[in-house]
Amino acid sequence: MAPTRTLDLSRVQLIASDLDGTLIVGGFNAGKISPRTVSALHAIEKKGLRIIFASGRPTRTMIHAVDQAEGLEHLLCICCNGAQILDSHTRTIIKKFSIPPDHVRAIIKQVKTALGPHVLLAAESDVHYKSESGFDEQCGKVMQGKPVLVDNDPIEGFLKKPGSEEEDTVENLLLTHRTWPASQLYEFLQTQVFADPKWKSMIHLTFSSSHFVEICAAGVSKASALAYLCNKLDVDPINLIAFGDMPNDIEMLKFAGIAVAMGNAHESVKAIADLTTETNEEDGVAVVLEKIVQL
Incomplete structure (x- = not known):
């Protein structure tokens, strides 16, 4: 400050x-x-x-x-x-x-364990935009650009460059819930999913839209x-x-x-x-x- x-x-x-x-x-x-x-x-x-x-x-x-x-x-x-x-x-x-790859894997596993099919994920990876099917539709028209779909393996899909085995970076993970607004999802993530103090050294959680919550690396x-x-x-x-x-x-x-x-x-x-x-x-x-x- x-x-x-x-x-x-x-x-x-x-x-x-x-x-x-x-x-x-x-x-x-x-x-x-x-x-x-x-x-x-x-x-x-x-x-x-x-x-x-x-x-x-x-x-x-x-x-x-x-x-x-x-x-x-x-x-x-x-x-x-x-x-x-x-x-x-x-x-x-x-x-x-960027979010360290091991942290990306841990975040996605934690979210999917807690919310299962009720949550959909997307990622901003360098210049690439990747998502699970249905993410854009759930967010209405606020997302722009055709995503690379990673339905077969979301975790590794986010961490690989499209059409390649070469590693990609992830700067921003986006989470949308099928029925909750972003504010409700944000509150649940903070108080239930990422309540353990260890997550404070791994992620920064925020939202700027009513449609989705955003995760960056800690301190970012x-x-x-x-x-x-x-x-x-x-x-x-x-x-x-x-x-x-x-x-x-x-x-x-x-x-x-x-x-x-x-x-x-x-x-x-x-x-x-x-x-x-x-x-x-x-x-x-x-x-x-x-x-x-x-x-």
Whole structure:
């Protein structure tokens, strides 16, 4: 956490924003960056400040947001809730924080033992998206991209590159329940499936959608990826402002010198924020960025 939490916008050097429900207008994984927000982002960059998109999105859907930003020159992207960092120019993953293979196996066995056929799994593995049959249908239209199906052997399927025996990495495991919303599944996983203290050293559990819960390696979050980038960019976190709306943004908001919740944010997010701006549909991020530009 940053050492102090005042609202001196003049000290801001770095902006980090969640996408869905925050920077973007419209539905999960399907919305757009509004013209007003695009204009504000370019004005921020012209002022000499750096911008980071920080999302639960994988690289394949992060690219859509990059394109909508219309040519930001120095944009960096945190994907999969901190498990991947994307260079928006080369469109390559420049850093990964993967779940160790033995942990992937243990997680899946634990989940399947507890919930059996009631839970379906998917994984973001480097640039590959893999899932059990029915995962996308269960999540409605929020997932994008055709998955590689791993029904014959989900555990090893997630850990092998498609059509190869070569090992693949897993940055993010996704879990959806056939009848429960993500909040209920999250609570059950925390209190029943992963209640043993040993799991705290193995996984980081969160959710940013009503459809699925996400698992990263222990210690991996948007905040940990921001800490890595702050070090690389030589920016003190006290000079970072962050915007978010869901529980997977909380670590990032606590890490930033200034934490901004959206008007539409989850109550747990508003509770730890320094200020609450307008909703994403009202260009709440742009409202604050325009104030920074005017300083």
